[in-house]
Amino acid sequence: MTTLASPSAQTPSALATSDQATSTQAPPTMPQPHPSSANTLAHPGRAGTLAQIGLLIQWQARRAGDMLPFAFIMQIVMAVATIFGFGLLIGDPPAMAARHLATGATTVTLIMLGLVLAPQITAQSKTEGSFDWLRTLPVPRWVFMVADLSLWTLIALPGAAIGALLGAWHFNVSLSVSPWIVVAVPLVALISATVGFSMALLLKPAMAQLMTQFIVFIVLLFSPISFPAANLPGWLAEVHQWLPFQPMAEMIRATLMSDEFSMPLRSVIVLVVWTVLAVVGATRALSQRN
Amino acid sequence: MNSTATATRQDVLTTPASAPISTTAHRDVLAVHQLCKRFGTGETAVQANDHIDLTVRSGEIVCLLGHNGAGKSTLVNQVVGLTLPDSGTVNLSGVDAVADPATARTLASVQAQSNVPITGLTPRQAIELVGRIRGLPKKAAQTRAAELLTNLDLTAWADKSSEKVSGGVARLTAFAMAAVAPGTLVVLDEPTNDVDPVRRRLLWQEMRRVADSGAGVLVVTHNVHEAEKVVDYVVLLDEGRVVTRGTPTDLVTNNPGETLEDVYITLVGEQASASAE
Numbered sequence: 396m397t398t399l400a401s402p403s404a405q406t407p408s409a410l411a412t413s414d415q416a417t418s419t420q421a422p423p424t425m426p427q428p429h430p431s432s433a434n435t436l437a438h439p440g441r442a443g444t445l446a447q448i449g450l451l452i453q454w455q456a457r458r459a460g461d462m463l464p465f466a467f468i469m470q471i472v473m474a475v476a477t478i479f480g481f482g483l484l485i486g487d488p489p490a491m492a493a494r495h496l497a498t499g500a501t502t503v504t505l506i507m508l509g510l511v512l513a514p515q516i517t518a519q520s521k522t523e524g525s526f527d528w529l530r531t532l533p534v535p536r537w538v539f540m541v542a543d544l545s546l547w548t549l550i551a552l553p554g555a556a557i558g559a560l561l562g563a564w565h566f567n568v569s570l571s572v573s574p575w576i577v578v579a580v581p582l583v584a585l586i587s588a589t590v591g592f593s594m595a596l597l598l599k600p601a602m603a604q605l606m607t608q609f610i611v612f613i614v615l616l617f618s619p620i621s622f623p624a625a626n627l628p629g630w631l632a633e634v635h636q637w638l639p640f641q642p643m644a645e646m647i648r649a650t651l652m653s654d655e656f657s658m659p660l661r662s663v664i665v666l667v668v669w670t671v672l673a674v675v676g677a678t679r680a681l682s683q684r685n
Numbered sequence: 686m687n688s689t690a691t692a693t694r695q696d697v698l699t700t701p702a703s704a705p706i707s708t709t710a711h712r713d714v715l716a717v718h719q720l721c722k723r724f725g726t727g728e729t730a731v732q733a734n735d736h737i738d739l740t741v742r743s744g745e746i747v748c749l750l751g752h753n754g755a756g757k758s759t760l761v762n763q764v765v766g767l768t769l770p771d772s773g774t775v776n777l778s779g780v781d782a783v784a785d786p787a788t789a790r791t792l793a794s795v796q797a798q799s800n801v802p803i804t805g806l807t808p809r810q811a812i813e814l815v816g817r818i819r820g821l822p823k824k825a826a827q828t829r830a831a832e833l834l835t836n837l838d839l840t841a842w843a844d845k846s847s848e849k850v851s852g853g854v855a856r857l858t859a860f861a862m863a864a865v866a867p868g869t870l871v872v873l874d875e876p877t878n879d880v881d882p883v884r885r886r887l888l889w890q891e892m893r894r895v896a897d898s899g900a901g902v903l904v905v906t907h908n909v910h911e912a913e914k915v916v917d918y919v920v921l922l923d924e925g926r927v928v929t930r931g932t933p934t935d936l937v938t939n940n941p942g943e944t945l946e947d948v949y950i951t952l953v954g955e956q957a958s959a960s961a962e
Binding site: 531 | 762766767768769791793794801803804805810814818819
């Protein structure tokens with residue numbers, strides 16, 4: 396077969412000659428080879444870390460293009476459902492309960508996105524094969540994580556803001572927003588997404604999906620986010636001393652109603668420990684070889 | 686093109702087919718030595734790679750042939766750092782790819798066996814983005830993507846949403862994503878799958894151009910007939926072991942059969958029969 400670029404038939408000197416050789420072999424309908432720049436590409440430079448983060452965010456955002464509007468809407472619906480749903484269950488709440496309900500929606504939307512959507516997207520990319528291919532790119536593992544987490548945090552922000560405003564209006568409470576809100580909201584989203592991301596990486600996809608269902612149940616009904624921890628049985632309140640949900644709710648409450656709530660030091664420490672564990676777990680999982 | 690690569694490529698192609706392909710000027714971009722990988726334990730364990738030696742030099746296309754399950758993709762996954770070998774070494778342009786997979790990834794670009802979903806992107810956007818992630822400046826990535834799209838006759842689909850392109854176009858796009866900034870080694874796992882005959886020809890030509898630019902190409906394929914006309918060296922695997930190796934001409938000359946496909950069927954068929962007994 397002479398029309399293929401046989402090594403024995405091809406003049407092996409410069410690319411221009413090579414192109415010429417192959418183009419003369421090709422049928423007339425074939426496109427003429429573009430003047431190749433491949434010789435300048437065998438040793439490409441290395442994109443800067445910030446540039447790589449930006450490019451990966453761009454890749455993931457475009458890949459998630461169809462889903463992004465849906466994710467935004469779901470975040471808002473989740474916030475609305477939390478506020479009105481608990482309102483229906485509880486009726487006309489006393490002042491302290493109203494403050495928890497008003498700020499709880501913001502925390503719930505941030506947690507849901509990180510702990511539910513992030514593992515679902517990651518599990519899907521593992522199943523469809525793009526996860527392994529992405530891992531062959533010359534990008535440090537932590538850059539993948541930062542890019543994904545940044546995207547998910549951005550998705551979480553509108554729902555969180557609407558949740559706070561709607562909660563305050565519905566339960567007739569006043570917000571006293573601290574400047575620390577700009578740290579607290581991304582931090583809670585980040586920690587949730589890191590834990591969710593680690594879960595998706597460490598568990599098999601089907602297991603990760605089941606785990607997310609379980610977490611939704613626990614977060615909505617059995618976590619002291621939209622109600623005080625004192626409402627829980629003693630043993631469950633003790634368990635929540637070590638889980639990240641209560642400290643996340645405390646952080647959001649302390650920044651949305653800074654006149655009335657503060658963040659206990661113990662909760663800060665618990666959150667830091669969870670972040671470190673999740674980041675280490677995710678990094679190890681991303682670096683794992685079969 | 687650098688003069689060394691040009692000179693060595695010339696050496697290879699003007700050397701009689703039966704002579705060894707190696708020349709001192711030819712730079713090894715991949716050297717695999719005694720690579721072993723076993724999956725599972727006990728009676729169900731599978732020896733996917735069994736003491737494999739393999740070398741790919743710059744300017745050279747090396748083809749891995751073998752049945753499904755012969756250990757080709759396992760070998761490729763160890764080269765690109767997705768799978769950890771049990772023993773043996775993988776040296777990528779002087780870098781120990783087992784100990785330092787991060788550096789190895791900067792040297793090798795990969796087309797995976799399964800298509801990478803690029804939903805939400807057009808072929809052009811996907812190729813450009815990968816080029817930039819692999820370190821090309823924006824303008825160079827755009828130029829290179831346009832070049833590949835033209836050479837692979839994909840311009841009609843270049844700016845269409847990936848949901849609207851066929852499996853063959855998606856496969857060629859995945860090849861272009863690996864070839865856009867090739868590094869020193871390009872690993873292609875079954876690049877011709879789903880591709881029509883006309884564009885398969887363009888794909889092999891582009892593969893040759895990438896090799897001529899100085900990169901080494903390691904290609905896994907079942908398309909023996911077309912590979913025979915293009916590749917410089919063939920390694921035939923069966924049940925994780927190298928059954929034979931050589932230039933296509935050598936293999937056809939030294940074995941029964943008139944084509945590489947005949948040799949493949951004869952040798953692997955015999956191996957399969959022997960193991961069945």
